[in-house]
Amino acid sequence: MSQKDTFACPVYKKCGGCQILHMDYQSQLNFKRGQAAKLLKPYGKLEEMIGMEQPVHYRHKVHAVFGRDRKGNIISGVYKEGTHQIVPVEDCLLENEKADAVIQTVRKLLKSFKIKTYDEDTGYGLLRHLLVRVGYHTGQIMVVLVLGSPIMPSKNNFVKALRREHPEITTVVVNVNDKRTSMVLGEKEQVIYGPGYIEDKLCGLTFKISPKSFYQVNPCMAQKLYEKAIEYAGISGRETVLDAYCGTGTIGMVAALKAKKVIGVELNRDAVRDAITGAKKNGLSNIRFYQADAGDFMEEIAESGERVDVVFMDPPRSGSSEKFLTSLIKLKPEKIIYISCNPETLARDLHLLCKKGYQMKKGAAIDMFPFTDDIEAVCMLSKKP
Numbered sequence: 001m002s003q004k005d006t007f008a009c010p011v012y013k014k015c016g017g018c019q020i021l022h023m024d025y026q027s028q029l030n031f032k033r034g035q036a037a038k039l040l041k042p043y044g045k046l047e048e049m050i051g052m053e054q055p056v057h058y059r060h061k062v063h064a065v066f067g068r069d070r071k072g073n074i075i076s077g078v079y080k081e082g083t084h085q086i087v088p089v090e091d092c093l094l095e096n097e098k099a100d101a102v103i104q105t106v107r108k109l110l111k112s113f114k115i116k117t118y119d120e121d122t123g124y125g126l127l128r129h130l131l132v133r134v135g136y137h138t139g140q141i142m143v144v145l146v147l148g149s150p151i152m153p154s155k156n157n158f159v160k161a162l163r164r165e166h167p168e169i170t171t172v173v174v175n176v177n178d179k180r181t182s183m184v185l186g187e188k189e190q191v192i193y194g195p196g197y198i199e200d201k202l203c204g205l206t207f208k209i210s211p212k213s214f215y216q217v218n219p220c221m222a223q224k225l226y227e228k229a230i231e232y233a234g235i236s237g238r239e240t241v242l243d244a245y246c247g248t249g250t251i252g253m254v255a256a257l258k259a260k261k262v263i264g265v266e267l268n269r270d271a272v273r274d275a276i277t278g279a280k281k282n283g284l285s286n287i288r289f290y291q292a293d294a295g296d297f298m299e300e301i302a303e304s305g306e307r308v309d310v311v312f313m314d315p316p317r318s319g320s321s322e323k324f325l326t327s328l329i330k331l332k333p334e335k336i337i338y339i340s341c342n343p344e345t346l347a348r349d350l351h352l353l354c355k356k357g358y359q360m361k362k363g364a365a366i367d368m369f370p371f372t373d374d375i376e377a378v379c380m381l382s383k384k385p
């Protein structure tokens with residue numbers, strides 16, 4: 001695939017999932033690197049942007065909302081941006097092709113199993129959303145059926161029919177979301193086939209992924225991101241490392257292969273559980289995970305007087321909290337590796353860190369989300385001498 005290739009999609013304007021599909025891939029990379037470089041200019045320079053070799057079908061977590069069109073036909077796709085109107089999607093340039101095929105099969109099966117799609121206005125019907133996760137290296141597939149009520153008729157036969165067409169499906173979970181909410185997943189879960197999670201491999205390690213755990217949607221580029229972050233950390237073997245906002249513990253576990261000791265902290269209970277299982281599976285005995293708000297945890301650890309040499313932090317789009325950053329400054333690690341999916345909040349947080357004794361030494365943007373205007377970046381900060 002040439003970097004000059006351009007792509008087309010019949011629902012580009014309606015769907016809102018892509019913003020820069022009209023640009024050839026090299027122009028997308030230049031555009032994003034330019035945006036990130038502008039925001040981070042006061043703090044430091046960025047290396048060449050790391051792009052994808054094949055920038056298509058990279059999303060290994062795919063979500064489809066189910067409903068009916070005006071004629072009453074079952075449709076599945078995405079909400080039109082800012083609305084609850086469904087734009088039907090057959091196959092998407094961003095989404096893993098196997099995941100899209102599973103969604104199409106489910107749509108077909110609904111009819112023969114007489115399963116109704118959920119109607120948001122009346123609250124009547126059953127299937128609201130489908131979530132499909134595909135392991136990048138393992139090929140294992142998890143299907144999550146999000147239902148408006150807990151009873152799924154002939155669920156065993158449904159699973160059988162689904163697996164007949166897609167034997168790669170290793171687990172099927174029913175998630176119940178009976179609330180009038182824009183959140184996709186509800187609280188309650190019932191595993192109806194397989195172990196209730198899938199596994200994937202990155203950087204030579206195995207990770208457990210449950211329906212509600214965060215796991216990077218583009219695992220191919222996540223591996224490149226982690227490699228860059230680990231390179232920036234320059235771990236020699238004597239360090240104590242903290243992995244804050246650690247999700248299923250991916251970065252921390254990769255660091256644990258080299259560091260003396262690693263501590264991971266994450267708010268989501270399921271993700272922490274996955275992280276603990278993952279560490280055991282990988283035979284890592286020098287890593288501990290804690291379920292807590294990263295800011296609270298940071299405050300505690302800074303006050304305890306424990307020495308931490310390297311902090312990886314990978315907060316959500318909203319960036320880190322003031323509590324976290326103030327305690328981080330108090331903790332005084334030699335290096336901070338800040339991974340961010342929003343360069344605006346990254347720049348905001350760097351502003352504070354650079355005022356309080358740190359300087360940005362290295363940085364790179366990585367294209368985790370081709371065709372969209374989302375930018376992922378990683379920066380290394382060290383203590384000013």
Ligand code: SAH
Nearest residue numbers: 214245246247266267268293294314315316
């Ligand atoms: N580093 C991980 C996850 C990054 S996504 C990876 O690469 O896969 C950000 C993570 O921050 C999510 O798992 C989310 O659950 C977690 N999170 C959000 N707010 C948090 C908070 N206040 N304290 C701790 N973790 C939080």
